[in-house]
Amino acid sequence: MPTLKDVAKLAGVSFKTVSRVINRSPHLKDEMRQKVLRAIDALEYRPHHNARHLRTGRSNVLAFINDDIAMTPFAGRIIQGAQEASWRNGMLLLTLHTGGDRSFERAAVHAAIDRQVEGIVFATMYHRAVEVREAAFEIPLVLVDCFASNGPHTSVVPDETGGGYAATKCLLERGHRRIAMINADLKYPAAVGRLNGYREALKDFGVEFDSRLIRTGGWWQEDGYEHAISLLEVKPTAIFCVSDRVAMGVYDALKERGLRIPEDVSVVGFDDQELIAPHLRPALTTVRVPYFEMGSWAVEHLAEAGRAVDQSKRQIVRLDCLLVSRCSVSKPFQGFAMLGEPARASRKKHRA
Amino acid sequence: MPTLKDVAKLAGVSFKTVSRVINRSPHLKDEMRQKVLRAIDALEYRPHHNARHLRTGRSNVLAFINDDIAMTPFAGRIIQGAQEASWRNGMLLLTLHTGGDRSFERAAVHAAIDRQVEGIVFATMYHRAVEVREAAFEIPLVLVDCFASNGPHTSVVPDETGGGYAATKCLLERGHRRIAMINADLKYPAAVGRLNGYREALKDFGVEFDSRLIRTGGWWQEDGYEHAISLLEVKPTAIFCVSDRVAMGVYDALKERGLRIPEDVSVVGFDDQELIAPHLRPALTTVRVPYFEMGSWAVEHLAEAGRAVDQSKRQIVRLDCLLVSRCSVSKPFQGFAMLGEPARASRKKHRA
Numbered sequence: 001m002p003t004l005k006d007v008a009k010l011a012g013v014s015f016k017t018v019s020r021v022i023n024r025s026p027h028l029k030d031e032m033r034q035k036v037l038r039a040i041d042a043l044e045y046r047p048h049h050n051a052r053h054l055r056t057g058r059s060n061v062l063a064f065i066n067d068d069i070a071m072t073p074f075a076g077r078i079i080q081g082a083q084e085a086s087w088r089n090g091m092l093l094l095t096l097h098t099g100g101d102r103s104f105e106r107a108a109v110h111a112a113i114d115r116q117v118e119g120i121v122f123a124t125m126y127h128r129a130v131e132v133r134e135a136a137f138e139i140p141l142v143l144v145d146c147f148a149s150n151g152p153h154t155s156v157v158p159d160e161t162g163g164g165y166a167a168t169k170c171l172l173e174r175g176h177r178r179i180a181m182i183n184a185d186l187k188y189p190a191a192v193g194r195l196n197g198y199r200e201a202l203k204d205f206g207v208e209f210d211s212r213l214i215r216t217g218g219w220w221q222e223d224g225y226e227h228a229i230s231l232l233e234v235k236p237t238a239i240f241c242v243s244d245r246v247a248m249g250v251y252d253a254l255k256e257r258g259l260r261i262p263e264d265v266s267v268v269g270f271d272d273q274e275l276i277a278p279h280l281r282p283a284l285t286t287v288r289v290p291y292f293e294m295g296s297w298a299v300e301h302l303a304e305a306g307r308a309v310d311q312s313k314r315q316i317v318r319l320d321c322l323l324v325s326r327c328s329v330s331k332p333f334q335g336f337a338m339l340g341e342p343a344r345a346s347r348k349k350h351r352a
Numbered sequence: 353m354p355t356l357k358d359v360a361k362l363a364g365v366s367f368k369t370v371s372r373v374i375n376r377s378p379h380l381k382d383e384m385r386q387k388v389l390r391a392i393d394a395l396e397y398r399p400h401h402n403a404r405h406l407r408t409g410r411s412n413v414l415a416f417i418n419d420d421i422a423m424t425p426f427a428g429r430i431i432q433g434a435q436e437a438s439w440r441n442g443m444l445l446l447t448l449h450t451g452g453d454r455s456f457e458r459a460a461v462h463a464a465i466d467r468q469v470e471g472i473v474f475a476t477m478y479h480r481a482v483e484v485r486e487a488a489f490e491i492p493l494v495l496v497d498c499f500a501s502n503g504p505h506t507s508v509v510p511d512e513t514g515g516g517y518a519a520t521k522c523l524l525e526r527g528h529r530r531i532a533m534i535n536a537d538l539k540y541p542a543a544v545g546r547l548n549g550y551r552e553a554l555k556d557f558g559v560e561f562d563s564r565l566i567r568t569g570g571w572w573q574e575d576g577y578e579h580a581i582s583l584l585e586v587k588p589t590a591i592f593c594v595s596d597r598v599a600m601g602v603y604d605a606l607k608e609r610g611l612r613i614p615e616d617v618s619v620v621g622f623d624d625q626e627l628i629a630p631h632l633r634p635a636l637t638t639v640r641v642p643y644f645e646m647g648s649w650a651v652e653h654l655a656e657a658g659r660a661v662d663q664s665k666r667q668i669v670r671l672d673c674l675l676v677s678r679c680s681v682s683k684p685f686q687g688f689a690m691l692g693e694p695a696r697a698s699r700k701k702h703r704a
Contacts, residue, residue, distance in 0.1 A: 041455040068432075076427065080420075083449045087456055092463050095447035097435045103393040104439055111444050115467070221631035245627065252633045255607065275597065275627055279573035281604045 002043040011039035022090075061092045062302055063112035066123040067100040074271070074291050078123050078144055081295025089303040091118070109136050119302030122146070123295070127157055127190045142298040145291075152314030154301065156294045160190050163287040163321025164197020164240075167268045170285070170323055171238045172205040176266060176332045180213040180236035182227045182246050191216075194242055194270065224249025232257065237332035238266035244273040247284055247328075262330035272324050282327035290319040354395040363391035373442075414438060414654055415464035416447040417457070418475040426623070426643050430475050430496055433647025441655040443470070461488050471654035474498070475647070479509055479542045494650040497643075504666030506653065508646045512542050515639040515673025516549020516592075519620045522637070522675055523590045524557040528618060528684045532565040532588035534579045534598050543568075546594055546622065576601025584609065589684035590618035596625040599636055599680075614682035624676050634679035642671040 008018045013036060020028055021036040039045075064082050066075060079095060086093035094115065096108035112120055113136075120136055123144035130146045132153055143155040171179050181198050184191040195214075202209055212234050215227035224246035228239065241247040247269035254265055261267055261282055269277055269286035277284040297319065360370045365388060372380055373388040391397075416434050418427060431447060438445035446467065448460035464472055465488075472488055475496035482498045484505055495507040523531050533550050536543040547566075554561055564586050567579035576598035580591065593599040599621035606617055613619055613634055621629055621638035629636040649671065 037455070041458060044458060079449060080451065083451060087451075087453075087459075092459070093448070095449065097431060097445070097447065099432065099435060099439075101439075103389070106393065106396060107439075107444070225633070245631065248631070256633075273627070275625070279597065279600070281577070281608075 002045045004045070006043055007036065007039045007045045010043060011036045059116040059118055060090065061094060061115060061117045062086060062119050062121060062299060063108075063115070063117045064093050064095040064121045064123065065098060065105070065108045065112065066095070066125070067098055067105075068125045074273075074289070075123065075125055077291035078295040081292035081297075082121055082123075082144075082299045083295075085296040085299035085303070089299065091299070091303060093121075093299070106133060109133050112136075113139065121295070121298045121302070123298075126188065127160065127193075128188070140302055142301055144294045144298050147316055148314075154315045154317070156297045156301075156317045156319060158190070158193075158289045158294070158321050159318035160193025160321065161197040161200070162318070163270065163289070164194035165201045166197070166321065166323040167194075167240050167270065167287050168198045168201035169205075170325070170329060171240065171266060171268060172201060172207065174266070174329060174331050176238040177207055178210075178213065178234075178236045178238070178332075179207075180215070180231045180234070180239045182215045182217070182224055182231075182239060182241050182250065184219050184223075184242045184246075185216060191242060198240060219243045219245055221245050221249035221252070225253045228253035229257075236265065238268070238329070240268045240270075242270055244269040244271045244276045244284060244286055247286070248276055248280060251280055262328050266329040266332065268329060270321075277324070278326065280328075285326045285328045286324050287321050288324050289321055293319050354397045356397070358395055359388065359391045359397045362395060363388045411468040411470055412442065413444045413446060413467060413469045414471050414473060414651060415460075415467070415469040416445050416473045416475065417450060417460045417464065418447070418477070419450055419452040419457075420477045426625075426641070427475065427477055429643035430647040433644035433649075434473055434475075434496075434651045435647070437648040437651035437655070441651065443651070443655060445473075445651070458485060461485050464488075465491065473647070473650045473654070475650075478540065479512065479545075480540070492654055494653055496646045496650050499668055500666075506667045506669070508649045508653075508669045508671060510542070510641045510646070510673050511670035512545025512673065513549040513552070514670070515622065515641070516546035517553045518549070518673065518675045519546075519592050519622065519639050520550045520553035521557075522677070522681060523592065523618060523620060524553060524559065526618070526681060526683050528590040529559050530562075530565065530586075530588045530590070530684075531559075532567070532583050532586070532591045534567045534569070534576055534583075534591060534593050534602065536571050536575075536594045536598075537568060543594060550592060571595045571597055573597050573601035573604070577605045580605035581609075588617065590620070590681070592620045592622075594622055596621040596623045596628045596636060596638055599638070600628055600632060603632055614680050618681040618684070620681060622673075629676070630678065632680075637678045637680045638676050639673045640676050641673055645671050 004015060004018050008015045013032065017032060018036050021033050064079065083093055096111060098104040098108050117139065119140040121142050121144055124130060124146040127145050129149040130143065131150050132148045137151065141153055143153055145157055147155040147157060168179060181195065183195055186192055199209055213236055215231065217223040217227060219242065224241060228250040231239065239250055241250055247267050250267055251261060254261055259265055269284045272286045272288040277286045297317065356367060356370050360367045363370065365384065369384060370388050373385050416431065435445055448463060450456040450460050469491065471492040473494050473496055476482060476498040479497050481501040482495065483502050484500045493505055495505055497509055499507040499509060520531060533547065535547055538544055551561055565588055567583065569575040569579060571594065576593060580602040583591065591602055593602055599619050602619055603613060606613055611617055621636045624638045624640040629638045649669065
């Protein structure tokens with residue numbers, strides 16, 4: 001087994017420097033830290049877990065508990081952000097998946113406490129309210145993409161309103177005035193926030209809100225398809241979709257009706273879903289939800305504050321949802337072609 | 353704090369029965385086990401982690417180490433399968449994500465060993481060879497969606513060849529003979545296996561392999577789009593795609609050329625990607641990769657065998673990739689319409 005001295009020798013630094021790297025001392029140049037980490041890796045040196053824990057009084061472990069990883073394509077980005085921040089801070093991230101089951105959630109919280117974690121990150125598969133288990137009150141906690149319905153806890157969530165505003169603004173700036181929104185059910189904070197952003201942007205541009213341009217339903221392609229068909233009657237020049245999946249359905253509906261994107265109708269999505277948004281034809285202009293950044297923020301917050309996190313101060317941090325411009329937005333000039341069917345044939349007539 | 357006696361009282365069973373549930377005795381009716389688990393949950397009873405560990409000599413913990421969760425939409429299903437099997441076996445699953453970094457992988461393996469896990473599940477984001485770290489040789493290990501290039505280890509992987517066979521057979525049975533395949537690079541075992549399955553099925557149906565019908569490239573929509581365009585020249589009546597993403601690009605290409613799916617060209621995908629396959633128009637017939645089942649198999653194998661897993665016996669278990677029939681396959685009758693352009697207008701001429 002290699003020793004601390006072997007590491008120091010290979011890295012060409014002092015015994016003390018190696019020790020400081022292992023114990024995550026903040027007063028160390030990054031270059032020095034990298035040199036030591038490379039030597040640790042080369043020698044497969046392993047500081048004894050329990051011994052270190054006893055010496056520093058820190059377990060160097062965080063728990064990441066989430067409700068359902070498989071049903072959402074986004075959870076991976078949150079975990080990735082949390083994971084990278086953990087490695088960066090020399091901490092180990094233990095991930096526990098509960099599948100949304102309350103008794104497994106209980107087991108996960110207790111497992112984390114048993115392992116003397118320094119903090120817990122609790123993440124949900126979509127932005128919502130959660131009830132934090134009392135057992136978790138003992139430990140510094142950050143909620144990701146959710147907020148506590150009981151007690152004060154620190155949360156990091158997407159700025160949904162800002163995202164809805166950014167999507168609508170990009171259409172307004174191109175000259176669109178008849179902007180439809182295909183939203184999800186208003187029981188979801190994401191749907192409420194994005195709608196508020198849409199309304200605020202309209203207001204700032206002096207455009208009156210028209211409820212006939214609003215559709216409400218689910219998050220899926222089929223919802224987008226059906227709502228787009230029904231929207232053709234009210235002739236929007238642009239459609240803002242609550243998700244990229246909805247936008248994918250909207251694409252199908254518009255194309256089947258012979259309408260071109262963006263020449264006839266502009267489309268904006270939400271999520272910047274890696275599997276879909278950049279690969280649609282045309283590539284989808286959308287709003288990026290900061291999943292990676294939320295995971296990263298949660299871990300950095302716990303790592304910095306450590307035991308000093310003041311749980312009595314409830315803090316909800318909203319991270320920006322930024323517009324990702326691709327090819328599905330243009331000027332509204334030809335949008336009024338949606339009067340007839342097939343639209344392509346009658347475009348010229350209606351443009352006049 | 354509730355005691356074991358409180359649990360026994362509430363569940364209406366003996367002290368010994370509760371103890372057997374907690375220590376995962378196999379000789380217990382499921383009904384009894386459920387009764388005790390409900391009482392444990394109701395009381396929030398928590399057997400002391402370390403005490404139990406000392407008594408039984410078992411940590412009841414498994415580690416799940418995977419290389420990159422964020423870049424793949426499939427990893428979630430593997431984790432979900434492993435997670436559900438772990439809870440079912442009364443074990444805790446600690447998930448560690450390495451992001452594919454070798455030094456983080458080392459840290460993860462050591463973290464697992466330090467925590468005295470009873471076994472390690474190591475999963476990759478796509479089917480490939482991996483080098484298992486020597487440190488992990490100490491512990492029962494199952495590889496998921498990958499296999500070891502060094503030493504004997506038990507793996508569970510998809511039966512790629514069987515999947516390719518199933519996809520091609522479903523087209524052959526409908527009467528297709530000019531079946532194109534858009535494959536990924538042959539450096540991937542998945543691509544090699546799926547191509548082998550395609551060739552075997554052709555052989556079994558007495559259809560000669562024609563290399564002009566094969567395209568090789570990436571896994572993405574753009575690859576599917578480009579290859580589909582180039583395939584139009586050789587007039588396939590059906591296209592078997594190496595992934596659902598490729599199929600999505602094929603849909604775009606065919607639709608833009610005025611071809612109907614499946615009337616003009618049948619399409620089969622691979623993966624059964626939840627975000628895409630059921631939501632395309634028409635819904636995509638595809639092959640399901642048993643991600644969930646692989647995760648589940650790995651944990652069941654470790655839970656059953658425990659320390660008795662014989663590491664000297666290398667075992668590669670292949671789980672079935674089953675066809676999921678939706679709406680993108682029909683008889684090839686009208687497929688020859690792909691002669692002209694626009695095909696829709698000239699369909700009748702070519703059908704003769």
